Amino acid sequence: MQTYNVFYLVSGDDEENQNMSETATLSFNAEDLDALYEILQKGEEDGSIQPKLKTIAIEGDIRIEYVLIYDSKGNEVFHKTDFTDKQKSKWLDKKYV
Numbered sequence: 898m899q900t901y902n903v904f905y906l907v908s909g910d911d912e913e914n915q916n917m918s919e920t921a922t923l924s925f926n927a928e929d930l931d932a933l934y935e936i937l938q939k940g941e942e943d944g945s946i947q948p949k950l951k952t953i954a955i956e957g958d959i960r961i962e963y964v965l966i967y968d969s970k971g972n973e974v975f976h977k978t979d980f981t982d983k984q985k986s987k988w989l990d991k992k993y994v
Contacts, residue, residue: 898926898927898928899926899927899928899968899969900924900925900926900968900969901924901925901926901927901930901933901966901967901968901969901974902922902923902924902966902967903922903923903924903925903933903937903963903965903966904920904921904922904963904964904965904966904967905920905921905922905923905961905962905963905964906918906920906961906962906963906964907919907920907921907955907959907960907961908955908959908960909955909957909958909959909960910957910958910959910960911957911958913956913957914955914956914957914958914959917955918955919955923946925937930966930968930974930975933966937963941961962977963975963977964976964977965977
């Protein structure tokens with residue numbers, strides 16, 4: 898069992914809030930990456946994972962997606978392809994992996 902740090906991007910998903918976004922980091926214990934993906938999928942389906950609660954208030958519709966995942970050794974094990982290196986660098990300057 899190891900701990901994975903999952904970095905979420907929470908952003909407005911309607912015309913009024915489309916330029917608003919914030920980040921949230923949640924930690925999960927899982928046997929391996931496949932088990933983590935199962936946890937994340939179940940949490941998205943049943944609403945049990947609520948990273949929006951740890952972000953700024955964004956009114957209206959929101960989009961929540963995980964963009965980076967690090968294992969307990971600090972190795973990047975997932976990087977969403979459209980999450981640019983510039984965004985990643987700026988974000989990680991504010992967060993601890």
